[in-house]
Amino acid sequence: MNQLRIIVSSTRPSRIGHKVTQWVSEQAAAEQWEVKILDLAEIDLPFFDEEDMPMKGNYAKPHTQAWASEIFESDAVVVVTPQYNRSFPAPIKNAIDYLFAEWDSKPVAIVGYGWSGASDAAADLTKVLTHVKADVVGEIGLSFPEQLSTEGVVIDGDAAAIELRGLLDTLHRKVLDLDEVPARS
Numbered sequence: 013m014n015q016l017r018i019i020v021s022s023t024r025p026s027r028i029g030h031k032v033t034q035w036v037s038e039q040a041a042a043e044q045w046e047v048k049i050l051d052l053a054e055i056d057l058p059f060f061d062e063e064d065m066p067m068k069g070n071y072a073k074p075h076t077q078a079w080a081s082e083i084f085e086s087d088a089v090v091v092v093t094p095q096y097n098r099s100f101p102a103p104i105k106n107a108i109d110y111l112f113a114e115w116d117s118k119p120v121a122i123v124g125y126g127w128s129g130a131s132d133a134a135a136d137l138t139k140v141l142t143h144v145k146a147d148v149v150g151e152i153g154l155s156f157p158e159q160l161s162t163e164g165v166v167i168d169g170d171a172a173a174i175e176l177r178g179l180l181d182t183l184h185r186k187v188l189d190l191d192e193v194p195a196r197s
């Protein structure tokens with residue numbers, strides 16, 4: 013089974029990000045992904061504290077090495093993000109900044125949520141992930157209050173699930189394409 017890592021980008025104590033992530037995780041598990049949730053509140057990375065530039069890959073700190081392993085070992089990543097002040101929250105930027113090679117060609121999908129479906133957060137996140145050469149395959153946005161309650165309950169779950177599963181299918185096809193690339197000798 014393909015390995016999917018789902019990142020919870022918000023870290024505040026009363027967040028709904030983990031509820032949205034749980035819903036994403038259930039859909040992905042039904043689509044035959046082996047899912048692991050990476051909760052940035054639990055992982056608790058300090059603000060970027062490596063001496064070297066991430067592009068050198070010379071990670072000295074155990075927390076960087078552990079974070080790098082999680083992303084390296086995944087076949088694909090879903091970033092679940094709210095919109096904070098018309099962009100994504102700081103912890104996901106910090107988590108992206110820590111690494112470089114691990115993002116290269118990594119298939120990534122974005123699930124945003126907010127009053128406008130987090131469209132600005134998704135656009136900004138796409139720009140940053142594309143800069144580190146991740147392969148951003150697409151996004152869906154859950155809008156308050158029509159598709160998601162402010163308490164984190166998905167409304168009209170069937171319609172939202174169809175949209176999400178379409179995105180997960182795109183992600184899966186991208187992983188299969190990568191699998192067909194011959195190994196370098």
Ligand SMILES: Cc1cc2nc3c(=O)[nH]c(=O)nc-3n(C[C@H](O)[C@H](O)[C@H](O)COP(=O)(O)O)c2cc1C
Nearest residue numbers: 022026027028029094095096097098125126127128
């Ligand atoms: C600091 C902050 C800024 C926010 N800015 C926006 C915003 O620009 N657009 C929006 O749709 N919602 C905004 N919201 C509302 C969030 O979408 C909503 O609180 C959501 O539940 C946040 O995700 P979380 O619960 O996982 O932290 C903001 C919330 C916070 C805490």
